[in-house]
Amino acid sequence: MRRLLFLAGGPVLALALSGCRNDMHHQAKIKPFRESKFFADGASARALPEGTVARGFLREDSALWRGHGPDGKFVEQIPVPLTRALLLRGQERFNVFCSPCHGRTGQGQGMIVQRGFKRPTSFHADRLRAERAGYFFDVITNGFGQMSGYAVQVTPEDRWAVVAWIRTLQASQHMPGDFLEKGDREHLDTAALASQPEPAASGHSPSKKSSLSSSETK
Amino acid sequence: MSQIFNRSTNAIARLSIWGAVFILGGVGWAASILNRSAYNTNQGVTVKQPVPFGHEHHVAGLGIDCRYCHSFVEKSASAGIPPTATCINCHKLIWSDSPMLEPVRESFRTGKPLNWRKVYDLPDFVYFDHSIHVAKGVGCVSCHGRVDKMRLTAQFPSLQMEWCIACHRNPEKFLRPKDRIFDLTWAAADQETLGRDLAKQNHLRSTVALTNCSTCHR
Structure with missing residues (x-):
C-alpha cells in the first residue's frame, strides 16, 4: 500500500509542477492574430463596420487621400511636396511592393511575370506616360486588371511616394541626351558600350574609361 | 509483521547519503540539459501549417x-x-489550380482566415x-x-x-x-x-x- 503511494506520488508531483507553467504563458487575453472563440469566423481582429469612420481617419481632402478632385477627375500633380526623402521612400516601397511584377525599372518584367503572371503595361509606354498622377494613386489603391489593390500594404502617404518614383523612372527613360551633365553623359556611353553583347574591345578608348572612374569617385 | 527492507538495503542507504551530492548534481545537470533542449524550447522545430508554405x-x-x-x-x-488576399495577389494566376493551395482559395472565397x-x-x-x-x-x-x-x-x-x-x-x-x-x-x-x-x-x-x-x- 505504501509502495503504491510512493509510486503515485511521482506523477502527481510532475503534474503539479507542469501546472505552474501554463497560466502565465497562455493568458486569457487577445494578442495580434490570436484566435477568438467569440466571433463566428474565429478572428479576434475585427473589420470596421460598414459606414463608420475611425477617429482621426476622416479623409476629407479628396485629392490627397483618393487622388481625384471633387469633380472626379484624377489630379494632374502629386499633391505632396517633392523631396529627396520622398523619392527615396518611393523607391524603397516600389522595390518591395511593385517590382515583383513591374520590375525595378518599370518595364513590366518582374520575377512574378517571368513565372507566368500577366505582364503589366510598361510605365514607359505612351499611355502611362501621359496619365495623370492621380491615376497611378488610384491603381495602387484599387488595383487594375489582374493587379490587386495595395491599399492595405501601402499607406496613402507611401502611395504618393511610389507615384513620385514611377515619375522618376519614366523621366529616366526619356531624358534628352544633352540634358545630362558632361561627366554623366560619358558615364552612360561607357556603360552602354560595356553592356553590349559583343564587346568591341579595341573600340574602347582609354579616355572614356578614365571618365568613368572619375565620375564614380565624385 | 515482517521487515519491509532487507538487510542489504543498508549498503544502498549509506552509499546514497555519501553520493547525495553527486546524485543531486546529476539531476540538476540533467534538468538544465532538458530545459535547454529542443524538446522544451522548440528550437529548430517546424510547425505543421494548413499549407506547407516555403x-x-x-x-x-x-x-x-x-x-x-x-x-x-x-x-x-x-x-x-499576411491576409489571404496577399497570397491571391500572385496565386490568382500562378498555381491557381494546385490542390496544395486549395485551403488558400477556400479562405479567399469564404473570408475565413487561414489558421496559420x-x-x-x-x-x-x-x-x-x-x-x-x-x-x-x-x-x-x-x-x-x-x-x-x-x-x-x-x-x-x-x-x-x-x-x-x-x-x-x-x-x-x-x-x-x-x-x-x-x-x-x-x-x-x-x-x-x-x-x-x-x-x-x-x-x-x-x-x-x-x-x-x-x-x-x-
Whole structure:
C-alpha cells in the first residue's frame, strides 16, 4: 500500500509542477492574430463596420487621400511636396511592393511575370506616360486588371511616394541626351558600350574609361 | 509483521547519503540539459501549417522582400501575418489550380482566415515589439536565421530569456545599417566598430535600461 503511494506520488508531483507553467504563458487575453472563440469566423481582429469612420481617419481632402478632385477627375500633380526623402521612400516601397511584377525599372518584367503572371503595361509606354498622377494613386489603391489593390500594404502617404518614383523612372527613360551633365553623359556611353553583347574591345578608348572612374569617385 | 527492507538495503542507504551530492548534481545537470533542449524550447522545430508554405522558394527563389507579406514590421509590434488576399495577389494566376493551395482559395472565397500556426510563440508576459528592433538596427536574420534557406519555417533561436539578454547586454554585436535590415546574406566587415557607431547613432539605451525587467515584462 505504501509502495503504491510512493509510486503515485511521482506523477502527481510532475503534474503539479507542469501546472505552474501554463497560466502565465497562455493568458486569457487577445494578442495580434490570436484566435477568438467569440466571433463566428474565429478572428479576434475585427473589420470596421460598414459606414463608420475611425477617429482621426476622416479623409476629407479628396485629392490627397483618393487622388481625384471633387469633380472626379484624377489630379494632374502629386499633391505632396517633392523631396529627396520622398523619392527615396518611393523607391524603397516600389522595390518591395511593385517590382515583383513591374520590375525595378518599370518595364513590366518582374520575377512574378517571368513565372507566368500577366505582364503589366510598361510605365514607359505612351499611355502611362501621359496619365495623370492621380491615376497611378488610384491603381495602387484599387488595383487594375489582374493587379490587386495595395491599399492595405501601402499607406496613402507611401502611395504618393511610389507615384513620385514611377515619375522618376519614366523621366529616366526619356531624358534628352544633352540634358545630362558632361561627366554623366560619358558615364552612360561607357556603360552602354560595356553592356553590349559583343564587346568591341579595341573600340574602347582609354579616355572614356578614365571618365568613368572619375565620375564614380565624385 | 515482517521487515519491509532487507538487510542489504543498508549498503544502498549509506552509499546514497555519501553520493547525495553527486546524485543531486546529476539531476540538476540533467534538468538544465532538458530545459535547454529542443524538446522544451522548440528550437529548430517546424510547425505543421494548413499549407506547407516555403520561405526558401518565395525569398531566395523569387526575391520577394520580407515586407511584401510582413508589411507592418517597421511600424507595429507584430510583423503581420499576411491576409489571404496577399497570397491571391500572385496565386490568382500562378498555381491557381494546385490542390496544395486549395485551403488558400477556400479562405479567399469564404473570408475565413487561414489558421496559420505560430512558430515563434513567446510567453504572454513578454511584450516583444518588432518595430523598435527594426528601428534600432536589428536585422531579420539575427532572430529568424536564414529564412531564405528554410523550406518549412523553423524556430531559429531557443527564445529562452538568456538568448534575449545576450543581445540586450551587447546589442552592438548585432546592429546593422538601416538599408541592410532585410538583407539576409549581409555581414559587416568590422562588426565591432560598426556596431558601436550604430549604437550611438540610433540612440540605443544603456545596458542597464535594456536589461531592466520592465523593458520586456510589464
